[in-house]
Amino acid sequence: MKPEKHLPGGAIPQASLRRLPQYHHYLVELEAKGVSRVSTSLIGRELNLVPVQVRKDLQYTGIVGRPKTGYEVKELIQTIESFLGWNNVNEAFLVGAGNLGTALLGHERFSRFGLRIVAAFDTDAAKIGSWIHDKAVLPLDKLPELAGRMGIHLGIITAPAEVAQSVADRMIEAGIQAIWNFAPVRLRVPERIFVHNEDLYSSLASLSWKLAARFHTGLRHESDDLAEPEPQRSVQE
Amino acid sequence: MKPEKHLPGGAIPQASLRRLPQYHHYLVELEAKGVSRVSTSLIGRELNLVPVQVRKDLQYTGIVGRPKTGYEVKELIQTIESFLGWNNVNEAFLVGAGNLGTALLGHERFSRFGLRIVAAFDTDAAKIGSWIHDKAVLPLDKLPELAGRMGIHLGIITAPAEVAQSVADRMIEAGIQAIWNFAPVRLRVPERIFVHNEDLYSSLASLSWKLAARFHTGLRHESDDLAEPEPQRSVQE
DNA sequence: TGCCTTTCGATATATCTTTATCGGGTATGA
DNA sequence: TCATACCCGATAAAGATATATCGAAAGGCA
Ligand SMILES: NC(=O)c1ccc[n+]([C@@H]2O[C@H](COP(=O)([O-])OP(=O)(O)OC[C@H]3O[C@@H](n4cnc5c(N)ncnc54)[C@H](O)[C@@H]3O)[C@@H](O)[C@H]2O)c1
Ligand SMILES: NC(=O)c1ccc[n+]([C@@H]2O[C@H](COP(=O)([O-])OP(=O)(O)OC[C@H]3O[C@@H](n4cnc5c(N)ncnc54)[C@H](O)[C@@H]3O)[C@@H](O)[C@H]2O)c1
Numbered sequence: 224m225k226p227e228k229h230l231p232g233g234a235i236p237q238a239s240l241r242r243l244p245q246y247h248h249y250l251v252e253l254e255a256k257g258v259s260r261v262s263t264s265l266i267g268r269e270l271n272l273v274p275v276q277v278r279k280d281l282q283y284t285g286i287v288g289r290p291k292t293g294y295e296v297k298e299l300i301q302t303i304e305s306f307l308g309w310n311n312v313n314e315a316f317l318v319g320a321g322n323l324g325t326a327l328l329g330h331e332r333f334s335r336f337g338l339r340i341v342a343a344f345d346t347d348a349a350k351i352g353s354w355i356h357d358k359a360v361l362p363l364d365k366l367p368e369l370a371g372r373m374g375i376h377l378g379i380i381t382a383p384a385e386v387a388q389s390v391a392d393r394m395i396e397a398g399i400q401a402i403w404n405f406a407p408v409r410l411r412v413p414e415r416i417f418v419h420n421e422d423l424y425s426s427l428a429s430l431s432w433k434l435a436a437r438f439h440t441g442l443r444h445e446s447d448d449l450a451e452p453e454p455q456r457s458v459q460e
Numbered sequence: 461m462k463p464e465k466h467l468p469g470g471a472i473p474q475a476s477l478r479r480l481p482q483y484h485h486y487l488v489e490l491e492a493k494g495v496s497r498v499s500t501s502l503i504g505r506e507l508n509l510v511p512v513q514v515r516k517d518l519q520y521t522g523i524v525g526r527p528k529t530g531y532e533v534k535e536l537i538q539t540i541e542s543f544l545g546w547n548n549v550n551e552a553f554l555v556g557a558g559n560l561g562t563a564l565l566g567h568e569r570f571s572r573f574g575l576r577i578v579a580a581f582d583t584d585a586a587k588i589g590s591w592i593h594d595k596a597v598l599p600l601d602k603l604p605e606l607a608g609r610m611g612i613h614l615g616i617i618t619a620p621a622e623v624a625q626s627v628a629d630r631m632i633e634a635g636i637q638a639i640w641n642f643a644p645v646r647l648r649v650p651e652r653i654f655v656h657n658e659d660l661y662s663s664l665a666s667l668s669w670k671l672a673a674r675f676h677t678g679l680r681h682e683s684d685d686l687a688e689p690e691p692q693r694s695v696q697e
Numbered sequence: 698t699g700c701c702t703t704t705c706g707a708t709a710t711a712t713c714t715t716t717a718t719c720g721g722g723t724a725t726g727a
Numbered sequence: 728t729c730a731t732a733c734c735c736g737a738t739a740a741a742g743a744t745a746t747a748t749c750g751a752a753a754g755g756c757a
Binding site for chain 4: 236238239273275276279289290291292
């Protein structure tokens, strides 16, 4: 909508943003192995990407490399973390302490990436008052008050699809700025709110469509039987 | 790579594929309400998309609508389901019966969308032999044999990142064709294998970056204070 | 030192995706 | 029956993203 072209720190393709954590993951591995410098060709070889793409992505973070040498692994990790805001923690509320919510609550590693789920909310009387992975399950009604008081600006929705919109509405009223939505609905929110949908059914669609294509239409293992010394960029995402 | 241009049934943008389940979800709601016809403008209004994009997406499924009327809801649902292969069930093996694996195993609604997780595999002796949500947890070693015998061609990885690659390798040896990977690593697989990465850390990156941008750079609620009768296409995805 | 290779950064091109536009068909209601 | 508003389908334009190319810098090595 805005014709802004390249304002530094302001614009980055979603796709690049998605790859940065993957670089980060690999870089941390490298660092653990004692490697101190890395080139985009190396990263690309590891992650099945062409070097130029990696370089482009890294440029968004503002880091500069040196010809022949590449980048300092340590510095690169730092830069990515800082760029992604993983240095200062985001505290979040989770709504819907069911199957999926429980899994997220139990995932401690999130804290390494700037996310700390501080409490869960539910409407099920049987769950309210209990603790899941050391996080309290509170009545949904208390969310607005607590969010305000604690200055929470990130909400996670793992409640049933039917109630997701109303949950989102309440979150926004409570001053929440960004929502990580696991319910398979497209939320209607004011423009200033940032929503990230984690729609597993959409993923499922890719998978089942691919599998269906395999068997229905005549696409049977064309380039089968490995033996491909090529860059071998396989179908991903 | 291939110069194939538009072979029917063969090519569809990932993005469109991702939206189809969202249409489906809304259409099912509509049908339940007794609505029999629907236009792309209506769908677009509901899902915050411009009508022409919805139309484009639907065209990939091969359905044809009628001017003024739109599409038959029932027919459209059918077409999408059939296009996505949701009519015939894909049976899948899940590896890694931990937090996330348990959540997936417990999600019965997957079966409505062509996915049936038939068993879980793990290496943790404490888990092997137990049942999670009525699914048996088996030793990983048995996967190859069972996959072959049962003709399973879809694998779900919810094991730790460190072992994800080795799990994938075993799956592929066992004849599995597509992998739904929840571990935050980019798997190296032969070209014929289809991998769909569900990388939650990547999602997290979008969120934390957005939040960081909010507070760091001077982007403070520019178009704040609702009051926007416009199509109001908010930042999503 | 001088040559060769690697790799970065910048620019250009290609490809993919979204959005706009146009023409024509169809229900609705005067 | 006719005018009108709506909506589809096709094609074109615009916008994003991915890939290719080129010059220059830097290290390795004769
Ligand atoms: N579990 C999965 O693997 C999976 C997969 C795909 C999508 N999802 C989606 O994630 C969401 C949660 O799935 P789940 O499997 O955890 O469901 P679940 O039924 O296990 O959990 C839902 C939780 O939300 C709570 N809840 C219900 N109404 C609420 C409300 N108004 N406010 C707050 N909490 C409320 C319930 O008490 C329950 O604890 C659903 O939207 C589902 O479609 C889950
Ligand atoms: N839980 C989440 O919310 C979450 C979020 C983001 C990413 N993930 C990713 O999903 C994966 C699983 O996460 P989790 O929270 O369920 O972890 P978890 O530790 O709860 O579960 C992992 C399971 O895998 C099993 N396992 C270990 N090695 C194995 C092997 N070689 N073969 C088969 N099974 C093996 C373990 O016994 C355990 O049951 C991880 O890769 C994690 O990074 C999880």
